[in-house]
Amino acid sequence: MKAFLKKPQNVILLSLAFILVYLTVVPMITIILDTFTVHQSELMRVKGSKVGDLTLYHWGKVLFSSSSKKIFYEPFLNTLIVSLGTCFVAIGLGGLVAWLVTRTNIRFKGIISTLFIFPYIMPSWTLAMAWLNFFKNSRVGGAPGIFTALFGIETADWFAYGPFPIIVVLGLHYAPFAYILIGGILRNMDANLEEAALILKASRGKIMRKITIPIVLPAILSTFLLVFSSAMSAFAVPAFLGTSVRYQVLTTQMFRTLNGLNPGYGYIMALLMIGIGILILGVNQKIIGTRKSFTTITGKSSNIAYINLRNFKIPISVALIVFIGMVCILPLVTFAIESFIMEPGNYSWSNFTTLFWVGEGNPQIANGEPGILRNPTIFNGLWNSIRLSISVAFIAGSVGILAGYAIVKKKGTRLSTMVNNLAFFPYLMPSMAFGAIYLSMFAIKRGFIPSLYGSFALLVLVGAVKYLPFASRASVGAMHQLSNEIEEAGTIQGIGWTKRMLRIIIPIQKSSFISGYLLPFISSMRELSLFILLVTPSTRILTTMLFQYNEKGWSQYANAINLLIVLFVVGSSLIVNRVTGASIDKGIGGH
Amino acid sequence: MPEIRLKNLTKRFGKTIAVDNLDLVIQEGEFVTLLGPSGCGKTTTLRMIAGLETPSEGEIYIDETCVFSSEEGIDISPDKRNVGFLFQNYALWPHMTVYKNISFGLENLKWDKKKIKIRVEELLNMLRIAEYGDRYPSELSGGQQQRVAIARTLATGPKILFMDEPLSNLDAKLRMEMRTELKRLHMETDSTFVYVTHDQLEAMTLSTKICLLDEGLLQQFAPPLDIYHNPSNHFVADFVGSPNINILEARGNNVNLDEIKLDSGSLEFLFAPTTSSVNIRSNQKLLLGIRPEDIEITDKGDIQGKVYSTLPSGMETIVKIDVNNIILTCVVFGGVDFEMGTNVKIAFKSENNVLFDRVSKLNIASGRLM
Numbered sequence: 001m002k003a004f005l006k007k008p009q010n011v012i013l014l015s016l017a018f019i020l021v022y023l024t025v026v027p028m029i030t031i032i033l034d035t036f037t038v039h040q041s042e043l044m045r046v047k048g049s050k051v052g053d054l055t056l057y058h059w060g061k062v063l064f065s066s067s068s069k070k071i072f073y074e075p076f077l078n079t080l081i082v083s084l085g086t087c088f089v090a091i092g093l094g095g096l097v098a099w100l101v102t103r104t105n106i107r108f109k110g111i112i113s114t115l116f117i118f119p120y121i122m123p124s125w126t127l128a129m130a131w132l133n134f135f136k137n138s139r140v141g142g143a144p145g146i147f148t149a150l151f152g153i154e155t156a157d158w159f160a161y162g163p164f165p166i167i168v169v170l171g172l173h174y175a176p177f178a179y180i181l182i183g184g185i186l187r188n189m190d191a192n193l194e195e196a197a198l199i200l201k202a203s204r205g206k207i208m209r210k211i212t213i214p215i216v217l218p219a220i221l222s223t224f225l226l227v228f229s230s231a232m233s234a235f236a237v238p239a240f241l242g243t244s245v246r247y248q249v250l251t252t253q254m255f256r257t258l259n260g261l262n263p264g265y266g267y268i269m270a271l272l273m274i275g276i277g278i279l280i281l282g283v284n285q286k287i288i289g290t291r292k293s294f295t296t297i298t299g300k301s302s303n304i305a306y307i308n309l310r311n312f313k314i315p316i317s318v319a320l321i322v323f324i325g326m327v328c329i330l331p332l333v334t335f336a337i338e339s340f341i342m343e344p345g346n347y348s349w350s351n352f353t354t355l356f357w358v359g360e361g362n363p364q365i366a367n368g369e370p371g372i373l374r375n376p377t378i379f380n381g382l383w384n385s386i387r388l389s390i391s392v393a394f395i396a397g398s399v400g401i402l403a404g405y406a407i408v409k410k411k412g413t414r415l416s417t418m419v420n421n422l423a424f425f426p427y428l429m430p431s432m433a434f435g436a437i438y439l440s441m442f443a444i445k446r447g448f449i450p451s452l453y454g455s456f457a458l459l460v461l462v463g464a465v466k467y468l469p470f471a472s473r474a475s476v477g478a479m480h481q482l483s484n485e486i487e488e489a490g491t492i493q494g495i496g497w498t499k500r501m502l503r504i505i506i507p508i509q510k511s512s513f514i515s516g517y518l519l520p521f522i523s524s525m526r527e528l529s530l531f532i533l534l535v536t537p538s539t540r541i542l543t544t545m546l547f548q549y550n551e552k553g554w555s556q557y558a559n560a561i562n563l564l565i566v567l568f569v570v571g572s573s574l575i576v577n578r579v580t581g582a583s584i585d586k587g588i589g590g591h
Numbered sequence: 592m593p594e595i596r597l598k599n600l601t602k603r604f605g606k607t608i609a610v611d612n613l614d615l616v617i618q619e620g621e622f623v624t625l626l627g628p629s630g631c632g633k634t635t636t637l638r639m640i641a642g643l644e645t646p647s648e649g650e651i652y653i654d655e656t657c658v659f660s661s662e663e664g665i666d667i668s669p670d671k672r673n674v675g676f677l678f679q680n681y682a683l684w685p686h687m688t689v690y691k692n693i694s695f696g697l698e699n700l701k702w703d704k705k706k707i708k709i710r711v712e713e714l715l716n717m718l719r720i721a722e723y724g725d726r727y728p729s730e731l732s733g734g735q736q737q738r739v740a741i742a743r744t745l746a747t748g749p750k751i752l753f754m755d756e757p758l759s760n761l762d763a764k765l766r767m768e769m770r771t772e773l774k775r776l777h778m779e780t781d782s783t784f785v786y787v788t789h790d791q792l793e794a795m796t797l798s799t800k801i802c803l804l805d806e807g808l809l810q811q812f813a814p815p816l817d818i819y820h821n822p823s824n825h826f827v828a829d830f831v832g833s834p835n836i837n838i839l840e841a842r843g844n845n846v847n848l849d850e851i852k853l854d855s856g857s858l859e860f861l862f863a864p865t866t867s868s869v870n871i872r873s874n875q876k877l878l879l880g881i882r883p884e885d886i887e888i889t890d891k892g893d894i895q896g897k898v899y900s901t902l903p904s905g906m907e908t909i910v911k912i913d914v915n916n917i918i919l920t921c922v923v924f925g926g927v928d929f930e931m932g933t934n935v936k937i938a939f940k941s942e943n944n945v946l947f948d949r950v951s952k953l954n955i956a957s958g959r960l961m
Contacts, residue, residue, distance in 0.1 A: 192682035200696030
């Protein structure tokens, strides 16, 4: 036992196992119990009970009552539709771009692969707001959007709101994700496999059908599952595009129930979503494990002869650039425009104003809220966002490095597998549910941990745990590439563990490890649903302020803040990428 | 009838030139090896002939048909060139069984099912992998994967077969075995083989002709023993042969009609050309190449040396001898060994010592040393 504890990796694994069980498994159990408990608010409805009694009331109400169709089944079906649709858009688009970039002689590859990642770096609702700026119609959303103003055509309701725009917007948001994963496989897939078929007189179509697609299929399937579970837990986009036509998905429904009515319902939905997430992960691991799966047969794949697009080369290249420009650049332009107009929907020159940026505040407009560049509340929010993201990134990234190190060192042992799974578990929890769980769990004093409700520390804690999977995956990947002998060479020379980590291991895989910091940073900078239930006026962050402004209908403020967030996130990730070579695709698992 | 003809073939990758103005004629039924250090353009050349890479300039003819011409804008795609290609990493399709991998090419030729089955089984038996028909590539060893790859390439019976370092991923023992089989295969299939390798021993033992490339330039194209005994330049002499040829720097002067007096500082030789007589400038800077097996350790020798190190392998012993601070390598056949540090005498017994110019590196003459 003493010898066991002498090895740093064992200490790390043991403490991580302990902490992660407390921070992920215990909350799970808490909310499972909570769904069976009578609360103060249900005393009247559950006859003859007192607070704390066991009851099946919540489950019955959600799943088997006359109102369960409205409460659960309808949003559940909508969630399935939206998630499936998102997968098709994301994989179709991301896969196509990945194939074009890795396998053909398309032009502008550098620009395409940089810009195409943008929608994933940008907060997911960015595109949703841009969609509204463009296509909202006067029937539902008050002032009409730019499209109607320019062309005089009223957009149809189905086009402006509800499942169609949600699917398109989420699809565009996750397309880069699919692009990175599928592109990584295509880049690693030996081009000789296709050439061998070509020499044996197979047509281009047949090579695609019989060789390329079957080989990347496992990767596509696992991308499908990951996009599906991400889309399922997306909150902001359906909230922006669906609420006005009462199109509810599980997450928006959860927000309503957790925020008022009945937290029990919300927890049940959260549990069901986690269940689906675990199921998806299981299926994913099954797929990766089959004997037909893509095995790396050693060899060089440097000899890639790009498919010549011939006459289509320029048209396709230009079309793709224009499309990417529309998705990545145009939204920002609309935010800028929207934030400068006085009366929404009127795009005439005289209607432009700088009031919402630098105005002192006019009591007749938006309760006299000053412009965002001279508004102390906004600055407070920005400061909160930044220090929150930095703290989250620091904790998640550092713990991730240690976790990756210890997991790979003790690979194959039960403890290592357990910590690996525990560290990935938060990924499967829908952000909203995760926030809700922490809210209920840390609202009261627990052991030596004081009540954290309303504190900044609670935001940091929930963020760090939620984004640990990004950091630990990046670090596990980096450690796998590192031969054990590199560390052993240091050990034999009598170099201590701390020094080995700081001077040997971390410098070698610097860019991967920094990616492990970058992803949590970007993610918490743009996160809404995880924090929305936890913030109090003093801990407000930019994203939740944006949401509130939008709910109040002060879209100019919302657009201005959105522009700020996007520029900040994209800017900081580009700077980190340039300076250190770290990038978000490394964190996701691309190459 | 020439089977493959390359004319002024050039390939540029950006600014670097991978293959530079290559002319080559490969006759039907030959086993030609493209040999050279890594990055010399041999794989690129092979891929250009097969149509997997587009040349920057030049022409390629297969069987008297022009398959590529930069001037006339001809570029026939690989599937229409009627060739077979064996990849270095085998490129077996991981999602297909061994049987499916082999039958794929036949299906593309629209053979009927029964004929395909007969042909695949014939190949499975021929390459001794009959029991693995239902396995997936990831379930086979390296050697077995190699055989499957060969079977897949042979299935459609191509008259021209390209192989890109097919043995480099095998262990030494298996490699020996496969060399023998490839040579048998060449004879049995009666096809033209074009083979890429960086292993000079493989090239020497397998080919009917070696095409030695360096930095995209053709160095020499000749049968293996010609290359060995009459290298066209210093690079060829140095690249072929193991252990390496001994190279001595010397200055030379014509003496006695057609002999050359060589002075390498501590050693002096008289070089008698056996090719044709040569004229050199006085005190011309030269390089003298002596093959290790051409140095004899004998009491009758007139050069004194000291044994520097020995590497006995049973069949032969590689002995390094220090002659006035010049280290010469020689090979003694049979299971003999020498004590390190003992004094020995050596003699030069062959007529195949080569003289190169030290500036142009070109072969000037072969001859005896006295």
